[in-house]
Amino acid sequence: MKIHNYSAGPCILPQSVMQKAAEAVINYNNTGLSILEMSHRSKEFVDVMDRSVALVKELLSVPEGYEVLFLQGGASSQFYMSALNFLHKNGKAAYINTGTWSAKAIKEAKLLGEIEEIASSKDKKFNYIPKDYVVPNDVNYLHYTTNNTIFGTQFKHVPETDVRLICDMSSDIMSQEVDISKYDLIYAGAQKNLGPAGATLIIVKCDALGKSGRTIPSILDYQLHVAKESMYNTPPCFSIFTCMLTMEWLKELGGVKEIEKRNKAKASLLYTEIDRNSLFEGTAAVEDRSIMNPTFVLKNDALNADFLSKSIEVGINGIKGHRSVGGFRASMYNALEIESVQVLVDLMKEFERVNE
């Protein structure tokens, strides 16, 4: 039976990518070596790194003056690292709190200085994106999270500000077009749209670095990683290699513009059914709905277990909502095909017919 993988992360990757990755684990490009056992200083792997960086720049139209890094530590390491590099000694930073991940970023940054939470949607269980806020102009930067993986909300506009802008794009990177020139730092864990867990993508504006007035430990210093081209220490080689394969797949398919079209079609198909079906309702404010992680509930939660077991019967994997929200979450990352969304929609229709 075909499995429709709605896992929130690590998550679905293109079949062709996994096939190529599997082959490279056995014998990389007829070198007789596995990608797992090659030196990161070898010509073969340096080529992988160079190609990965070039693909990020191409797919996201990264302008001059930015550097692309692949580091370890996940997006969670960036909560602290970003503040350490951007929050000046005795400085101040502004954060928008839209849920679990931004709250964690705030917690780490508070270890380093004064943090102003300028807006929060905590009052309504993070089911919307705050819109009325003012970014103070005496802060070193504004930090926000584009897509709220757990609560199913997503910024539809880049916040207007003159201060530096830092963004956690872990769960919607390369799912839609973005104007990189508005940002000073973007970070994303690989395991949602890019590849397997292990690598962290960073896009940083070079002129923003070296201004914090702090002594930064080597492993947490963007400037050092830029100088060493992500090879200060051993990079997560296999994860980066598989990210490269995913980006090649994305390029082949027509790039970010094309995947955005497909992602919007998938989201529209599911949200239309959530709104039409008398048994279900969406949990996020309509105008702020995520195209990556739609969240929804059964109005009668006594039906939850039945719906979940029926979903497993048709090959749907991973739609149980995050433990902090309940209900359901259908994570629809780039590699999920619209046919899989149709299977879920058909199931919802059938479930309504049986239970109404």
Ligand SMILES: *Cc1c(COP(=O)(O)O)cnc(C)c1O
């Ligand atoms: C998954 C996720 C994270 C955590 O990423 P790790 O790589 O596990 O540290 C952070 N932010 C967002 C928005 C996420 O979706």
